[in-house]
Amino acid sequence: MSLINYSSREINCKIVYYGPGLGGKTTNIQYVYDxxxxxxxxxxxxxxxxxxxxLFFDFLPLELGTVKGFKTRFHLYTVPGQVYYNAxxxxxxxxxxGVVFVAxxxxxxxxxxxxxxxxxxxxxxxxxxxxxxxxxxxQWNKRDMPSAxxxxxxxxxLNPDGHKSFEAVAVKGEGVFDTLKCVSKEVLHKLS
Amino acid sequence: xxxxDWSIYEEDYWAINSVxxxxxxSSNSGSGxxxxxxxxxxxxxxxxxxxxxxxxxxxxxxxxxxxxxxxxLIGEKDFSTLYHQGIDQSMYLARIARxxxxxxLFDKSTTLGLVRLRVKRAVEELSAIVERLFEKLEYxxxxxxxxxxxxxxxxxxxxxxxxxxxx
Numbered sequence: 001m002s003l004i005n006y007s008s009r010e011i012n013c014k015i016v017y018y019g020p021g022l023g024g025k026t027t028n029i030q031y032v033y034d035x036x037x038x039x040x041x042x043x044x045x046x047x048x049x050x051x052x053x054x055l056f057f058d059f060l061p062l063e064l065g066t067v068k069g070f071k072t073r074f075h076l077y078t079v080p081g082q083v084y085y086n087a088x089x090x091x092x093x094x095x096x097x098g099v100v101f102v103a104x105x106x107x108x109x110x111x112x113x114x115x116x117x118x119x120x121x122x123x124x125x126x127x128x129x130x131x132x133x134x135x136x137x138x139q140w141n142k143r144d145m146p147s148a149x150x151x152x153x154x155x156x157x158l159n160p161d162g163h164k165s166f167e168a169v170a171v172k173g174e175g176v177f178d179t180l181k182c183v184s185k186e187v188l189h190k191l192s
Numbered sequence: 193x194x195x196x197d198w199s200i201y202e203e204d205y206w207a208i209n210s211v212x213x214x215x216x217x218s219s220n221s222g223s224g225x226x227x228x229x230x231x232x233x234x235x236x237x238x239x240x241x242x243x244x245x246x247x248x249x250x251x252x253x254x255x256x257x258x259x260x261x262x263x264x265l266i267g268e269k270d271f272s273t274l275y276h277q278g279i280d281q282s283m284y285l286a287r288i289a290r291x292x293x294x295x296x297l298f299d300k301s302t303t304l305g306l307v308r309l310r311v312k313r314a315v316e317e318l319s320a321i322v323e324r325l326f327e328k329l330e331y332x333x334x335x336x337x338x339x340x341x342x343x344x345x346x347x348x349x350x351x352x353x354x355x356x357x358x359x
Binding site: 006008047072095185 | 198199200201202205206228229230231232234235244246247250251254257258261341342343344345346348349350352353354355356357358
């Protein structure tokens with residue numbers, strides 16, 4: 001939920017990374033955190049299990065700089081991908097301004113991708129939002145895996161509406177900034 | 193067309209801060225924060241916390257939401273207040289109108305009873321301000337926000353995004 005604060009002169013927006021478990025959502029945010037200068041990022045908050053699986057969410061605030069006297073801040077969140085954490089996923093989507101769907105390119109994860117996408121639709125609907133209402137970008141992650149499905153096949157199965165998509169290898173940082181840049185700009189355009 | 197979900201204007205901001213200052217004084221508490229339920233900090237009054245306030249706001253909203261889900265599981269609509277007791281520092285959270293959360297941080301120099309009592313009054317006052325603010329937004333939002341989020345602003349932020357995310 002974008003918030004313009006005229007007194008503290010801040011604009012805040014929320015971007016959520018969604019997708020199946022172990023698809024690379026946290027890896028995306030971790031890469032962004034590792035690469036950015038300390039002055040542009042806040043604390044990386046991770047609510048994870050002992051096995052480093054996301055339990056509730058990861059959270060990273062980013063400062064995009066000051067324009068016309070207003071500081072613009074994007075709040076990046078990931079949701080837990082595991083099926084049984086749906087209550088948490090639903091909560092994180094509250095007030096979302098943009099969604100990145102991190103799909104796992106591994107062919108044996110295609111059903112998990114479809115289920116996660118369907119779950120995203122469902123949870124957004126519960127907040128009274130249609131997927132077409134919010135900026136939505138897809139990332140085809142793990143493109144370096146030998147068992148990765150061709151992008152055309154993924155597009156056909158998961159992106160029939162032709163949303164913007166990016167190939168990525170998030171552990172190496174490939175495609176991470178391109179995806180974030182794209183969704184950030186779409187959020188901004190929706191605001192203006 | 194500007195579609196910011198909501199905006200805080202100067203006069204409302206100061207009205208909110210004034211209620212929070214009175215609350216801190218009358219309850220002898222350290223800090224008061226107002227947070228929206230998506231985890232965005234609206235204002236922070238009193239002793240500046242020596243922790244990351246942005247992260248704190250995000251966690252408070254998540255805490256409140258998680259507890260609301262617990263409330264519903266046991267057949268309650270929600271929990272309108274939450275209390276977290278520490279050895280030195282404690283927190284009291286209260287729901288205000290329209291998805292806004294008040295958080296009060298206090299230490300042993302006051303009591304839970306006093307904080308709870310003063311928060312109750314502050315919640316009424318803050319709810320009235322927030323309700324008025326949202327009524328105002330019904331017709332002021334676009335006209336007001338357009339002066340900030342215009343083409344010049346979008347171009348400026350886009351160039352900041354390109355700089356920030358350059359590989």
